[in-house]
Amino acid sequence: MSGLLRRMGLYAIAAWFALTLNFLLPRMMPGDPAQALFARFQGRLEPAALEALTVTLGVSTAPLGEQYLTYLGQLVRGELGISLVYFPSPVSEVIAGGLGWTLFLAGGALVVAFTLGSALGALAAWRRGGWLDTIAPPLLSFLGAFPYFWLAMAAVWLLGFQLGWFPVRHAYGPEVNPGFTLAFAASAVRHALLPGATMVLASLGGWVLTMRNAMMGVLDDEPIRFAQARGLPPARVFFHYGVRNALLPSLTSFGMAFGFVLSGALLTEIVFAYPGQGYLLLQAVRGQDYPLLQGLFLTITLAVLAANALVDVVVVLLDPRTRG
């Protein structure tokens, strides 16, 4: 248990380090937010507006140390500040709008890809040299090697536009109102199918290979042969002795991948016009929206750390060797 505590301490230090970087990085970019916002209008604003914007956005000229203390204080109170691009909406409100959809789409895709990939990998290793083992890993790696942007565009064009099987944009149809209704849920699932499928397809190969290779190693071990010699049913050997041990490396990767759920859905969300937080990130960078950038990085950082901490706990439960 003390090992686990030590690790949580490390996570706390990592979180502080990330928060500090999060504070410093946007301030090293050239220009200031008022200028950036003015520039986005490309001459459609009167030149006098630059001064109005500087006043509005309250561009801080305080010393860096002072700004840092203010920043930490606000974090403790859970205030993320006011977004500049979406002025005057609070950052927390802006992020809340997209966070749920990103978690639903990218998180769902990750869970499906992980489950499906690990199952396929385990089966491929179990029937080594069988048809699944021959076809799945190379085919899926091939699909995963396509540039994601291209894959997603091709899917929209062919399955959405030409064949019309799937909606081409948004998280739900314009005919339903968000709420706890069956129609809304069905619409949301329908709209998530195509973008989700492209994400699963792009990442499946990796999960299959990781699981297959780990499973191969485990299946060659003595305990498996002993279990088989004892006459245990194949299903028990497969799950209890094989999968349980082979899953550990994949599980660690799952923790890492979960962090990227919040940041890595950028391309998917742009191609499918999905109202998630990837596009927010792009806009925040473009508009030098420091508060929004910090809010987004904060959620991403905390998600990565939390997912890893969770995986650590699960690994301890699954693997007696780590209970030091």
Next chain:
Amino acid sequence: MNRIVAILALLAACADPQGETPAGTLTVLQEQQAAWVRNFNPLLTTGGARWPTTAGIYEPLIVYNRAAGESVPWLATGWTWTEPALRLRFDVRPGVTWSDGAPLTAADVAFTFDVLRRFPALDGAGAWSFLASVTAVDEHTVEFAFSRPYSPGLSLVGGQAIVPKHVWEGVADPVSFTNPDPVGTGPFTEIVRFDAQVWELGKNPRYWQPGVPKVDTLRFPAVASNDQALLALVRGEVDWAGSFVPAIERTYVDRDPAHFHYWFPAVGDTVFLYPQNATPPLDDARVREAISLAIDRKRLVRVAMHDYAKPSHPTALSDGYRAWRRDDLAPDGGWVRYDPAAAAAGIDAAGWTLGPDGRRRNAAGDVLTLPILCPAGWSDWVRAAQIIARDLDAIGVDARVEGLDFSAWFDRVSRGDFALALGWSVSGPTPYAFYRSLLGSDTVKPVGTAAATNWHRHGSPAADALLAAFEATVDPVEQRRLSDALQAAFVEEAPAIPLFPTPAWGEFSTQRFEGFPDAETPYATLSPNAVPDVLLVLTQVRPRDDLQAGSR
């Protein structure tokens, strides 16, 4: 397996009704956003308010129609200068009511400007830089007293969206107010629905123009990229858009030539190649002129702009200024024609001679090197910069394209830290603001200090006198004479090199609606990006007569 089939069948049963929009609902694509944020504050300068807050929900006193080049009385029925360029009187339109039923009065106008005075953050037009006071003389008359003679103030004051006093006087901080449930005078004021990916704006039942608007509801789907916008256009899901569409005849019009239309009039701001005038060798007008002559603008607009744009006029004025533009200054195209031989001769005369290695050097032996700054992601501008670089290379100038991230580019351009840079320009109802930003000494900031305009750092004493005289007169004949002289000064001093006027992107579909402006009936600019001109379109567009009876 059976269960999966059952789930898929259930999903398929919820058939995709996306194409079926109610008959009176007009779908508009203007802002590119992944998710909508509810903000209807028309006074915000940050662009945080949803389109069409400033011209649609709220309205200005005057709508400047850049397609016709005229000012249309809107919330004001008329205006008079009671003291030329110093005292301006507006007659507020009688019979106008706010969407909550209260009448519009001169007090609302005076109140709106008082808010701008108290909160400079909202004064995007800089109105209080020339205003002294705004008073409601009576119920329907409001008077603006200027602190100095400033005739261009008419369009700045007239273009301000007016807010209701009885609602806004209760707002403690109008700067951070998101105005979720707007009360306006515009043709569309009722928020029918608002969620992250689609919102709908219903018509104002009390609108002051009889029988207007003819459209029930405007629908705004959130679309975050040009590709998605094109997809929506091609599928006929969008009735009106302001997107850039590559090869539009083939990608859009050919899909449904009877209904899909576009109109890209050259009324946008002129794109310039800015030479930094404060530092040699570009402080020499001969070098700037030579660079201009070396550029093949016809090829440039073909390659970079899909031939949607056309080469700039010698005066740099776009078609939006047709009424002001002088054609006598350079009938042969003057300094914007393509003439590499004259360009080489001009640069020779400036003392940069061609060496055996194909490079130009001055007496001191410095090679003529002029990097061109350009935002890296803007593919049309990058292509334009590449063509310019090649044209300059042909006359022996070492010009390389330097692509920068957008904010880094803007930072360097506004601080004057460049030799050549692509950039946009300022526009307004008269050429005054345009030439002030190109020639006015008071807009010149020292190199190293960020400037909102005049990035090229050129101040002209001759133009200053003309600009000051323009500010002081309200006589159209005199303004015209001064504008003519300003154009001559611009061509003479060649402070910045005009490339092409930006087209105002606009597409529409007549599958369900009609009455959009186009090249045949140019009653306004088609592009929804042209604010407040959109009010003219919003009040004209109507469902197609032959479809009135049934749904589509």
